[in-house]
Amino acid sequence: MTNERTAGSDRARDELFSAVYDGRDDAVVALLRSGVPAEATDQDGQSALYAAAVSDEPGAVRVLLAAGADPERASGADGGDLPLCGAACGGHTEVVLALLAAGARTDRREAYGFTALAWAVGQGHADTVEALLAHGADPDLPGPGGGAPDGEPPLVTAARRGSPSTVRALLRHGAGARQEALAEARRWTAPEAVEHELHAELLPLAGEGDETVVRRIEEDGGVTVVVETLKDGAPVASLERQTGHAAITTLLEESLGVRTPFEELAGRALRCGVPGRDDWLEPVATLWRRGDEESCQAALAWCASDDPLRRAFAADVLGGLGPLFAGQALPPLRELCAGAQTPELIGASVTALGKLGKLGKLGKLEKPGRRGELDGLPQVLRHSGHPDAAIRRRVALALAGLVPGDHEDGLAALTALSADADDSVRRRATTALAGADADTTAIRTALAARLADPVAVTAAEAARGLAVRQDPRAVDALARMLADGSVTGHARETAADAVRRLPDAAVRRRLAGLLPRRR
Structure with a gap:
């Protein structure tokens, strides 16, 4: 028993x-x-x-x-x-x-x-x-390893790992050992340093006849390098490390008050060569925060470079230096955008003009100039039909700050982009159209067409735009969204904001009381 x-x-x-x-x-x-x-x-x-x-x-x-x-x-x-x-x-x-x-x-x-x-x-x-x-x-409790008698500080481990996001988290919480971490990050900034080291670490684990393969995975604002040894095609051992060491070096230098020269920061971005990665973005952000005449003049000089990637870096910097430098930045940015051919330069110049356009729209520029001329709207519109969805997405974002309520071509471009085949382009164009300082039949029709969009936040933005314009078509759409339990997060928040903009108090109360359907 x-x-x-x-x-x-x-x-x-x-x-x-x-x-x-x-x-x-x-x-x-x-x-x-x-x-x-x-x-x-x-x-x-x-x-x-x-x-x-x-x-x-x-x-x-x-x-x-x-x-x-x-x-x-x-x-x-x-x-x-x-x-x-x-x-x-x-x-x-x-x-x-x-x-x-x-x-x-x-x-x-x-x-x-x-x-x-x-x-x-x-x-x-x-x-x-x-x-x-x-x-x-x-944030300073040592972990094992590192050769130190008391273990290794977390920031040093993060610097070796090559994860800028992890380093940012530790810095936000006051982690120390920054000089040691900076020295560690600088060790890994040379091209192929990570891959060579991982090969060296795996070598003692490899047997005779084993094969070594390298994989590169795009993640966390950069690339993770994975080196594996295979025996008869099956993994035996593997090591991995991220490659955001240039971004980490930039972060740590700034946290320590080190004023890294423009050329060195720009060189890190160019070695990365991909504007969306942390190794590019951190030097740009550092120069934005610096926001001085020296950075502006250096970026202006790079606008005349023969290298499109250098010009893209300059455009990224000029777009974020702020209103004090807008008068100097706008003319070369318009010129760059008008003649841009590479995706990197198109994207950078379009985005920069959009940022400065928002400053003008918010009244932060002392002399905003003539709409559509000083703000670069005609140059941005040239790229609204670009075959690359990432470029069209940037155009939609830029137009949100550039298009005045009486600019027919700009509103027409946003209307067309709001029906784009790409989800993210539609979302951003619909958001811009909903917030446009204009109320026309064409705008209302375009927004109404998005009320059943498969992307919930796009539909919610369309409903918000119609609610602002007191269009009754928003009511039924909002009722469906608020009763749908799958509409969550930003989409639900946008829908709730749209309800508050409806003119009829009784309708507002009815919609605010809706609960999600149980599935």
Whole structure:
């Protein structure tokens, strides 16, 4: 009888772990209600809570915690694994938040001296790092390694990892060891430095005849390099590292008060060569924050370069220096936009003109000049039909700041873009059209056409634009959105704002009282 009970208990325990791994939260609840303990462990001593944490199953984690599982209980054969550390290592932020809410201590160390923050920083999980720091994790508590007798400061680990987002999170929370981190970041800024080092680290693990492959993954504002060794086509070992070291160097220099010369900052961006990456964006942002005549003059000089990428960098800088330099920046930006051929230069010059146009629209320019001439509207309109959706998206954003209410060509371009095949272009053009200082039949028709847009936020922006114009077609559309439980986040907030703009108080009250449908 005892053996039967033990076998049944083992089966129930195995079923619990299977349910956790499969993400079957209802089954987890049923098994716990049937008597399977929340602190159940498998044959290796791993707890169900730890299994759920490392498997990124936040539902199962919450169920187990509610049933009494201890968030602080160590797991594994040697009792060296903490659920919080397991979740942080995988970047499972929702699980981390659930464990913290249940009382897990942020700075508790597990085997080999790792804390949850050390794991998250070492893996470049910036969102998890931010969550831990926001809940009191010590930004300077050393983790293992680094050759230091007391371990390595998190900022140094983040600098080596090459994750600008992680470095930003640590800096926001006052992390120290900035000089050491700067020295570490500078070690990795040379081209191919990361790949060469990863190859060297993997070499001792490779056997005779093993193959080495390199993968590059676009993520987190840059590129992650993954180097793997394969035996008969199957992975044997792998290492990875991000490559945002130039951006990190720029961030740390600015945090230390180092005034890096324009040419050096620009050189980092050009070595990156991709305007959307952090290694490009951080030098640009640093010069924006500097906002001085020296930066303006250096960027103006680069506008005459033969290299389109240099001109794109100059345009990015000039677009964000602010109203004091708008008079100097606008003429060369118009010229750059008019003659731009490469996507990088088109995008940079269009965006810059849009930013300065918004300054004029907000009355921040002392001499805004004649609309459509000084603000660069004709030059931006030249690119409204560009085949690249990313360019059309930038045009739509720029036109939001450039198009006056009486400019027929500008409004016509926004109307056309609001029907674009690309979701993001439609969304931005619809937002701009909704906020345009004009009310015409063509605008209302274009907005009404977007009320059933498959992108919820686009439909909500269209409804807002019609509500502002007191068009009754907004009412039914808003009723559908507010009653739809799948309309959440920014789309729901936009719809709620649209309701407040309706002229009829009774209709406003009726719509405000709608609840999402249960599915």
